[in-house]
Amino acid sequence: MKSILIISGILLFASLNxxxxxxxxxxxxxxxxxxxGIATAAAGDTLWIEAGTYREGNMVLDKSLVLLGKGFPVxxxxxxxxxLTIKANGVVIKGLKxxxxxxxxxxxxxxxxxxxxxxxxxxxxxxxNTFFGIYFANTSQSWIxxxxxxxxxxxxxxxxxxxxxxxxxxxxxxxNTIKGHRDGIYFEFVTNSLITRNHSxxxxxxxxxxxxxxxxxxxxxxxxxxxxxxxxxxxxGVKMIENVFEYxxxxxxxxxxxxxxxxxxxxxxxxxxxxxxxxxxxxxxxxFQENTFMNNGYAVRLQAxxxxxVFERNNFLANTFDVVTNGTLVLNKINSNYWDKxxxxxxxxxxxxxxxxxxxxxxxxxxxxxPTAVLLWRSFLVYLMDRTEKAIPAITPENLKDxxxxxxxxxxxxxxx
Amino acid sequence: xxxxxNVSKKFGKLQVLDSVTLDVYPSKSYAxxxxxxxxxxxxxxxxxxxxVPTSGDIVFEEKSILTDWQxxxxxxxxxxxxxxxxxxxxxxxxxxMRNIRPSQDKIDEELIDAFKLYKIYDKKMHSLSGxxxxxxxxALAFLFNPPVLILDExxxxxxxxxxxxxxxxxxxxxxxxxxxxxxxxxxxxxxxxTTDVVYIFEGRIxxxxxxxxxxxxxxxxxxxxxxxxxxxxKELLDSITE
Amino acid sequence: MTRVIKYIFYDLLRTRFILLYTLFLLVxxxxxxQIDSDPGKVVLSLLNVVLMVVPLISVVFTTIHFFNxxxxxxxxxxxxxxxxxxxxxxxxxxxxxxxxxxxxxxGIPSLLFGADSSVxxxxxxxxxxxxxxxxxxxxxxxxxxxxxxxxxxxLLFWFYFSLIYDGLLLWVVYTFCDYPLEKITLTLIAFNxxxxxxxxxxxxxxxxxxxxxxGAFYKSFFGSHMGLLFSxxxxxxxxxxxxxxxxxxxxxxxx
Numbered sequence: 001m002k003s004i005l006i007i008s009g010i011l012l013f014a015s016l017n018x019x020x021x022x023x024x025x026x027x028x029x030x031x032x033x034x035x036x037g038i039a040t041a042a043a044g045d046t047l048w049i050e051a052g053t054y055r056e057g058n059m060v061l062d063k064s065l066v067l068l069g070k071g072f073p074v075x076x077x078x079x080x081x082x083x084l085t086i087k088a089n090g091v092v093i094k095g096l097k098x099x100x101x102x103x104x105x106x107x108x109x110x111x112x113x114x115x116x117x118x119x120x121x122x123x124x125x126x127x128x129n130t131f132f133g134i135y136f137a138n139t140s141q142s143w144i145x146x147x148x149x150x151x152x153x154x155x156x157x158x159x160x161x162x163x164x165x166x167x168x169x170x171x172x173x174x175x176n177t178i179k180g181h182r183d184g185i186y187f188e189f190v191t192n193s194l195i196t197r198n199h200s201x202x203x204x205x206x207x208x209x210x211x212x213x214x215x216x217x218x219x220x221x222x223x224x225x226x227x228x229x230x231x232x233x234x235x236x237g238v239k240m241i242e243n244v245f246e247y248x249x250x251x252x253x254x255x256x257x258x259x260x261x262x263x264x265x266x267x268x269x270x271x272x273x274x275x276x277x278x279x280x281x282x283x284x285x286x287x288f289q290e291n292t293f294m295n296n297g298y299a300v301r302l303q304a305x306x307x308x309x310v311f312e313r314n315n316f317l318a319n320t321f322d323v324v325t326n327g328t329l330v331l332n333k334i335n336s337n338y339w340d341k342x343x344x345x346x347x348x349x350x351x352x353x354x355x356x357x358x359x360x361x362x363x364x365x366x367x368x369x370x371p372t373a374v375l376l377w378r379s380f381l382v383y384l385m386d387r388t389e390k391a392i393p394a395i396t397p398e399n400l401k402d403x404x405x406x407x408x409x410x411x412x413x414x415x416x417x
Numbered sequence: 418x419x420x421x422x423n424v425s426k427k428f429g430k431l432q433v434l435d436s437v438t439l440d441v442y443p444s445k446s447y448a449x450x451x452x453x454x455x456x457x458x459x460x461x462x463x464x465x466x467x468x469v470p471t472s473g474d475i476v477f478e479e480k481s482i483l484t485d486w487q488x489x490x491x492x493x494x495x496x497x498x499x500x501x502x503x504x505x506x507x508x509x510x511x512x513x514m515r516n517i518r519p520s521q522d523k524i525d526e527e528l529i530d531a532f533k534l535y536k537i538y539d540k541k542m543h544s545l546s547g548x549x550x551x552x553x554x555x556a557l558a559f560l561f562n563p564p565v566l567i568l569d570e571x572x573x574x575x576x577x578x579x580x581x582x583x584x585x586x587x588x589x590x591x592x593x594x595x596x597x598x599x600x601x602x603x604x605x606x607x608x609x610x611t612t613d614v615v616y617i618f619e620g621r622i623x624x625x626x627x628x629x630x631x632x633x634x635x636x637x638x639x640x641x642x643x644x645x646x647x648x649x650x651k652e653l654l655d656s657i658t659e
Numbered sequence: 660m661t662r663v664i665k666y667i668f669y670d671l672l673r674t675r676f677i678l679l680y681t682l683f684l685l686v687x688x689x690x691x692x693q694i695d696s697d698p699g700k701v702v703l704s705l706l707n708v709v710l711m712v713v714p715l716i717s718v719v720f721t722t723i724h725f726f727n728x729x730x731x732x733x734x735x736x737x738x739x740x741x742x743x744x745x746x747x748x749x750x751x752x753x754x755x756x757x758x759x760x761x762x763x764x765x766g767i768p769s770l771l772f773g774a775d776s777s778v779x780x781x782x783x784x785x786x787x788x789x790x791x792x793x794x795x796x797x798x799x800x801x802x803x804x805x806x807x808x809x810x811x812x813x814l815l816f817w818f819y820f821s822l823i824y825d826g827l828l829l830w831v832v833y834t835f836c837d838y839p840l841e842k843i844t845l846t847l848i849a850f851n852x853x854x855x856x857x858x859x860x861x862x863x864x865x866x867x868x869x870x871x872x873x874g875a876f877y878k879s880f881f882g883s884h885m886g887l888l889f890s891x892x893x894x895x896x897x898x899x900x901x902x903x904x905x906x907x908x909x910x911x912x913x914x
Contacts, residue, residue: 251874251875318700369836370832370833370836372832372836372840372841372844373829373832373833374874375828375832375844375848375854375858375877376825376828376829376832377861378703378706378707378710378857378861379710379821379825379853379854379857380710380711380821380822380825381822381825381826381829382825384822428913462913462914465736465737466736466742467733467736467737467913467914468913468914469911469912469913486739486740486741486742487739488739489737489738489739489740490739492737494737496733496737500729500730500733500734501730501731501734502670502728502730502731502734503730504670504673505670513666514738516662516666517662517663517666517735517738517740518738518739
């Protein structure tokens, strides 16, 4: 029974293949416009688009077509139009260059928009000065790979998101580069999806904006110098692995903002030079393992609304504050991390310090409670206070301590360079 | 001419000078005498501007010195205890003074020669004995050929030979018409060097006259005796008035 | 005046302290650059030196120097030299040699190891703090005739501005933490040259991001031309005021 199905599947595929035609569009071809090409093509056909500039307003793809660019033909929206609107499943778009979509405050004009589709592939395209780059709604089983999106807006309201997903599932976003949009990658109500090897840099708001999206995984991405870093909110079952969060520096910027996240996994990431490495509130049951926090202002800001989180085998290096919290009740576990500020000893040579390390400094606590106190930072007074508090803890949370601080930084394989 | 006009000075509660009024004139040499702590040095220091009077005025050639400093060109001062930057040599000190005080007058190096100071020009100040220091102070006071000379205990600590050299120098300068103010405990020295006596006691000038007059009044031939008699007379007078 | 300055300089150089101070700064700056390759972090470490060591050395050295040159001052005062000239000569000589030591000690290694603009701010604030604390030390020196007492007063100035004042500031922040305090604290910071120097330096190092709203407010203030003018002139006031007071006392002082 199974074999029959497979054979019939192969036959069906072969017959489709033989039926599919190939149409070439270009300035020197019989068919000069893409619009005409789409009109003449039948579902399953391939449209080859030759280099040139095509100003054809909004084009609707209502059949399963394969659009392939030769030498990056330019599709120009003339600052007025949405360029491609996909209304069919199985569309492939590859090797095109989209420029100058319209800008609108009511409609989300995009270079490529798909609503209610499946099995789409948007690969190796270039987007320049687009309002939204790739916009999917109610779409599933699709791939967005190897695209380069570049915009240069100055204010958030002038620009949309690079890759915008709304109510989708089973999407793979892989190997894209997104620069200068509002949010680099935007996920809302997206489930069971994969975000890998993307590079999101210099976006005005978040490098990755992630809401109500459960059971997704993002891995090996780099988020650099985005307005407010990366925000992951109101989700559960998120895996964040081997990403790099860098240079998210500003008074309201975070490497990673976790808000109302549950049952998730944050591992082997690198947080470097962020004003706050991880800011978390209302989050619980998250495992933080083998992350490296380096040169951040605050490595971790753990609000009192978080519980049952576990920090294990992370490296804390050269951060101004390692951990700050705004409460005294401690419901999280911090164990076996490496802290460069640890001054204890290891008499029994088991590579673990013999006295616990308290990552929360008195001054850190004070700044949490009265932000104005930050103006005393690096003063002699603060230095003395922290020293005293370390010697005789009185105010910092008694239980917030690492009982088994590592004497040496962990060698985390993914972070070797 | 220098005149002290009602000069008073208090150090805290201590009244060191009590409305001192005194005129001194060129070509005369004044012996400023009085017991320890009577206010001689304070008087000299206020003339030099080192001490600022609490009230009163000091006039140097018709000009108040309280806001002036240029008049000090005309004064040579030899302090009671010569205090100098310790780690420079005598030669450097002399050079420095000549540098700081470019004088139009002829430089007078007679004392430097007489005391043979040039032989020890490379000695550091801190290595000098009290007597040598005095020699340096004396040489510096006379160096710029000033019309006014103030000598605070000039002969203290000097060996007899040097004292004689020094006295000769003072007499010579006096003859040139210079105004001299000398304090000393060695009254016999003053006998030879001075023309007038100013006796200070408890911040007040008790007596001011020429030495001749003093000796006549007291029927004594030597200044030492004359002063002693003067003090006795005073005490007698005081006991009567009391 | 130049002649007097020349002799004071000569005297200062002979004590070798200035040379030792330069050497100390050179060695520690070199060491910091050796240990840490990131110039930004070295500048932060040097900031501690600037805020603590520079004022301390300035007050102690100046007071000791003043009393050691009492003889010289006395000698000069019996000469036809204006008191103001002597006073300013002393100030200029001491301040210049300490500033020179500081600029050479911090500046040379920083230039060798490749410095950014923050080093210039560091040099500027350090020089300003030196000038301020030398002036304060002169003030404490003329306030009393006793060397030990004068050093005590000078150290008190140092202690007050490095520690006690910040304690009071913290108390204010703590007591009134429910009110918007930005402008008040800004004013309060102007009353402490060490804090002023520290904040200018921290903002230069872009630490403002950690300072939340306060940081943004301060950054916008100190980043503007007005703010720069304001902070520089406040520091100048901090130099001029003690100096003027000290001179007034000195010109009436009995020696």
